[in-house]
Amino acid sequence: MNSTAFDFLRPVALLILTPHCFDNYFVKFDFFDGPCFSATLSKCLGLGIILGSVLVKLPQIIKIYKSKSGEGISMLSVTLDLAAITIYASYSFLKQFPFSAWGDAAFLGLQTVVVAILVLHYGGSTLNAISYLVTYLFITLVLISGLTPINIMWTLQGCNIFIVVSGKLTQAYSNLKNGHTGQLSAVTLIMLFLGSLARIFTSIQETGDKIVILTYIASTLANGVLVGQLAYYWNVVPRKEKTQ
Structure with a gap:
C-alpha cells in the first residue's frame, strides 16, 4: 500500500479501529488478534445499532x-x-x-x-x-x-x-x-x-x-x-x- 493511500485510510479506519488494532491489521497484517477482533466487532455493532x-x-x-x-x-x-x-x-x-x-x-x-x-x-x-x-x-x-x-x-x-x-x-x-x-x-x-x-x-x-x-x-x-x-x-x- 503506497503512502498516499495509507495516509487516507488511517483516519477513516480509526473511526472504527484503535491505533493498536490499525497497526496490527494494516502494518503487521496480523488478522488473528482476538482482542482487536472483539473491539472492532463491538464498535461496528455499536455504530450499526445507532444507525438502526x-x-x-x-x-x-x-x-x-x-x-x-x-x-x-x-x-x-x-x-x-x-x-x-x-x-x-x-x-x-x-x-x-x-x-x-x-x-x-x-x-x-x-x-x-x-x-x-x-x-x-x-x-x-x-x-x-x-x-x-x-x-x-x-x-x-x-x-x-x-x-x-x-x-x-x-x-x-x-x-x-x-x-x-x-x-x-x-x-x-x-x-x-x-x-x-x-x-x-x-x-x-x-x-x-x-x-x-x-x-x-x-x-x-x-x-x-x-x-x-x-x-x-x-x-x-x-x-x-x-x-x-x-x-x-x-x-x-x-x-x-x-x-x-
Whole structure:
C-alpha cells in the first residue's frame, strides 16, 4: 500500500479501529488478534445499532399516526421507557463513554417522546402533550448540563434496571389485560429486542460498566417478554378495529 493511500485510510479506519488494532491489521497484517477482533466487532455493532436506532420506533410512530389512536399503548410504560433511555444517555454522556456505546439512546429518546406526544394527542389531550414535551426537555437539560452531581447520576443509572423492567412489564400487563397488543409495532419490538441483546456485548467491550451491562441484560429479558406476547396475540384484533 503506497503512502498516499495509507495516509487516507488511517483516519477513516480509526473511526472504527484503535491505533493498536490499525497497526496490527494494516502494518503487521496480523488478522488473528482476538482482542482487536472483539473491539472492532463491538464498535461496528455499536455504530450499526445507532444507525438502526434512527428508524427503530418509526414503524410505531407511523402506526399510531395512521390509526389516529394509541390504543393498547401504556403511557406509564412509555414514560418509564423514556426515563430509562434519558438517564442512560445522560449518564453515558457525563461519563464520556464512546458515542458508539450509547448514541442510539439519543435517537430512541427523541422517538419515544414523539410516541408519547402522539398517544396523548390522539387520546384527546393536546395540552398535556405539549406540557409533557416541555417538562421532558427541561429535565433532560438539567441532567446533561452538569448541574446534577455524577454520584446522583450513578444512583439514577442503578435505578434504571428497575425502571426498564417496570416499564416493559407495565406494557406486558396492559397487553395481558387487553388480550391484544393494540397499536404496538412488531418491527419496533423486534428491533428493540435485538438491539438490547447486541448492547450487552458492546457495553462489556466499550464501557465495562457493570450497571450498564446489567441494565441491558434486564432490558433484553423484558423486551423478550413483549416479543413473546406479540407472537401469542398475533392474530388477535382489537375490539375497536373489529367494529369498524
